[in-house]
Amino acid sequence: MAAAETASATIPSYIKGWVYSQYGKAADVLKLDSNVPVPELKDDQVLIKVVAASLNPVDSKRMLGYFKDTDNIPTVPGYDVAGVVVKVGNQVKNFKVGDEVYGDLNVKALEYPTKHGSLAEYTAAEEKVLALKPKNLSFVEAASLPLAIETAYEGLERSGLSAGQSILILGGAGGVGTQIIQLAKHVFGASKIAATSSTGKLDLLKSLGVDLPIDYTKVKYEDLPEKFDVVYDAVGETDRALKAVKEGGQVVTILPPGLPPAIVFILTSTGETLEKLKPYLESGKVKPLIDPKGTFPFSQAVEAFSYLDTNRATGKVVIYPFP
Structure with missing residues (x-):
């Protein structure tokens, strides 16, 4: 001592x-x-x-x-x-x-x-x-x-996203959204990642690994013919998110109140999550x-x-x- x-x-x-x-x-x-x-x-x-x-x-x-x-x-x-x-x-x-x-x-x-x-x-x-x-x-x-990456991880875990599934992220360029994209791709093994942002941030989404960048100023994502296994709502549009998910899929949101059947959660902070993600951060896969x-x-x-x-x-x- x-x-x-x-x-x-x-x-x-x-x-x-x-x-x-x-x-x-x-x-x-x-x-x-x-x-x-x-x-x-x-x-x-x-x-x-x-x-x-x-x-x-x-x-x-x-x-x-x-x-x-x-x-x-x-x-x-x-x-x-x-x-x-x-x-x-x-x-x-x-x-x-x-x-x-x-x-x-x-x-x-x-x-x-x-x-x-x-x-x-x-x-x-x-x-x-x-x-x-x-x-x-x-x-x-x-x-x-910490708060952003732990929120991203806990939400993806709760959503049940598994390897080979598709995900749509609402608010892909924000603090939490940029981490959801990377974790969905490198940790959870999503096969297709779509994400929304404004026009000027679409290239950023692509650079993070988004396959389908959606300009929310021009496209209504809930009207797209394609539906997703998981929709992660980081902006508070659960009503629209529920229209973009496949039957039997899951919507998760970090913004109360959220609408059933979407999962609403408030982060529980733990160093264990940071330790779990350390290999991805140290390898540079998640930035x-x-x-x-x-x-x-x-x-x-x-x-x-x-x-x-x-x-x-x-x-x-x-x-x-x-x-």
Whole structure:
């Protein structure tokens, strides 16, 4: 434990973090605070010096007060994190000081999410939501993955997609959609992949492995003669999705309420999924996708949220570097 003690000696008591104390849009409520207390460590947690964090639509919805029944403020937002372990709780078995880790901090996305997320210089995370960062990925790339790739994987698993089947992905160019495409192809063995996007993103879909890119501004996918074994709805169009699935096929959606018989689910975050997908990430078969705007520095978190909220991002919006 000597290493942990040495590392903890350099950990400040107060740090910089982005905080909101009332609900609303980031531009109105998110403020930089230089006196955020470093989180107290529970026995099953590690303290992480944050190197990069990515934003997700759930961060914005939470900030708007969508989950206030199980949430409370003030809050440091941010689900996804990549960084270095600087201290470990007494019961932590798999990580040590100095490990480079990444993960989605919230076990259940909407139920009692942490008040101290990843948009601060340090954050605490339960051991079970973390995995060691693949060596071939930068911290920026790693930070872009957890919530999106875990959501993609859990939905594909729930859909029952198996090798040789076809899938239609609604919202193929987004943070989750870009991962669904790659996992459907390389992990689940789909024989045909169709996906929707706007006109300018069709080439991106092809580059990720989509056989049938569909321009949603010109084509109604539910009117296509071809139907699919699985439709994965990442945009909230379950009513239309149900018309595009084969009889006996399955629709899965990540946006409540969803319509029966579609499967609606909210991600359960686990480092096990990241470990399972590590070979695909390390081989380069499955790649992180960062928005072409690149990264927003920590000081521009508000601008990053404003951009995310336009729904025009391709892949993920990442906050980097941190102070």
